[in-house]
Amino acid sequence: MNFAFDDETEDMREAVERFARRELGGAPPRDGVPDREEFRRRWQLAGKQGLVGSVVPERYGGSGLDAVAAAAVMEAFGYGCPDTGFAFSVAAHLFAALVPVVEFGTEEQKRRWLPALCSGERIAAHAITEPEAGSDTLGLRTRAVRDGDHYVLEGVKAFTTNAPVADVFVVQAATAPGGGFFGLTAFVVEAGTPGLTVGPPYEKVGLRGSPTADVRLDGCVVPATAVLGAEGAGAGVFAGSMKWERTCLFAAYLGAMRRVLESTVAYAGRREQFGVPIGDFQAVSHRVVDMTLAVESARLVLYKAAWQLARGREDQVAPALAKLAVSEAAVRVGLDAVQLHGALGVLGGEAETLLRDALPARIFSGTNEIQRNNVARALGLGGSRRGAGRR
Structure with a gap:
């Protein structure tokens, strides 16, 4: 058993703490809604530091960290940055949205999405929770119907972290309602796709530095190449x-x-x-x-x-x-x-x-x-x- 980090990880921890204190200081917004431009500015700084793509393989623009090193970096981030909401947004982007693309995406999807998401140029959100389906993820009401070489998405997502600032969404929808574990499918959907709209940011009790909102899918048409993994692999x-x-x-x-x-x-x-x-x-x-x-x-x-x-x-x-x-x-x-x-x-x-x-x-x-x-x-x-x- 060894409770110490290796020298490289320890150096990263110290660098991230210094960066967060120097560049990301300041309390979270008091009114519960972060300023969009300021959020983007800080995000791009975090991207230059390698924080928003830390576990993504280097060939796609990330740092290729394993889970221990990634946790060490996030701990240092949380220590140095007094705005835990901002750190939360970075972590949600990284672990809930980028990791699925790394683990389940095609080579084309990885090369298309990951570099800009790792650099801080773009921001990702994972849309799964719904007004009537939180813990019961197999009970999602959002539907994805196959229509030739496209899918049509219909439904509403709630409590979606980063939604107000996201450029890319990983969206979970039911392709086989009632199909249990194999009834869900994940899609990578670009912001601005017709039929995808984002509601106003929530004003929250906590994590105020993390922009959060509803996402509505109203006849949102995405190509079959937007499927992440395979049809029916969404729960996985x-x-x-x-x-x-x-x-x-x-x-x-x-x-x-x-x-x-x-x-x-x-x-x-x-x-x-x-x-x-x-x-x-x-x-x-x-x-x-x-x-x-x-x-x-x-x-x-x-x-x-x-x-x-x-x-x-x-x-x-x-x-x-x-x-x-x-x-x-x-x-x-x-x-x-x-x-x-x-x-x-x-x-x-x-x-x-x-x-x-x-x-x-x-x-x-x-x-x-x-x-x-x-x-x-x-x-x-x-x-x-x-x-x-x-x-």
């Missing part, structure tokens, strides 16, 4: 991307938690009550220790999942546990940081920002309840419940 495409997302995306939260933990320790050391620093009180110091334990425990679980993913191990439990451990730890650390900052904790600052950004983490990438279902089923429990753990 989605499952593959979720292994990466539930592992590497959540590494950004590790960095954010470490940043807030450090600032909370510093605050406890200088804030005085009754003539002594509040860190001298056992109730405070023990809470800080518990925060540290939560962060370190979650970190170990996540990097174990990344280690297995880097070695090609087909394990659905490790990513589910990583997602559970990190998201639950982020909420707890956020709550504790707010408590230790007292009245200042409910004003604008790192503590309350982490808490707001952590709340969605228990929902996206499959709710934590679904992750528990998945793990329970892997342990031989709950398998008799119809539809349990579909996502």
Whole structure:
């Protein structure tokens, strides 16, 4: 067992932390909707740094990182960038949209889409969630009907990360309604395709630096060459991307938690009550220790999942546990940081920002309840419940 990164990965971590602090500093937008031009400017900077294409093979413009190195880079990104929403958008682009193209795309699709998506010139979004189908991904109502050498897409997608700024969409639709695992198909659809429209950006409680909106498909015609993988392979495409997302995306939260933990320790050391620093009180110091334990425990679980993913191990439990451990730890650390900052904790600052950004983490990438279902089923429990753990 070796808990240290190799020299190359450590150098990348340090470079990303410096870059994020220097170029991506500043709090997330307070009104919940990031400025489009500023978002693009920061995105292009992240592209030049290699962040938006880190796991894509070098021949397509990426850096070719494995899952461990990618998680290390995302952790450094989350630590250096105070806008966790922006880091979340980068991770969603990379792990939910680019990874499916890398793993399932044809050579023509890879050469057409990946270079610009890796450079920061273009942005990708993964459209799967619907108003009536969140965790029940096999119950999608969006339809794709074959018409000669084209497909016609009809439906509405909700909560689509990056939708307001996306140039490319990976869209999941049912080609065989009621067909179960083999009833879904993934498509690569360019923004501006007639019939594809994006709604206004959401104003969210957390992850405000990540632009999110609905996507409507109204007679959207795409060529058969837009199919990702093969017809009926959509569920497999989605499952593959979720292994990466539930592992590497959540590494950004590790960095954010470490940043807030450090600032909370510093605050406890200088804030005085009754003539002594509040860190001298056992109730405070023990809470800080518990925060540290939560962060370190979650970190170990996540990097174990990344280690297995880097070695090609087909394990659905490790990513589910990583997602559970990190998201639950982020909420707890956020709550504790707010408590230790007292009245200042409910004003604008790192503590309350982490808490707001952590709340969605228990929902996206499959709710934590679904992750528990998945793990329970892997342990031989709950398998008799119809539809349990579909996502």
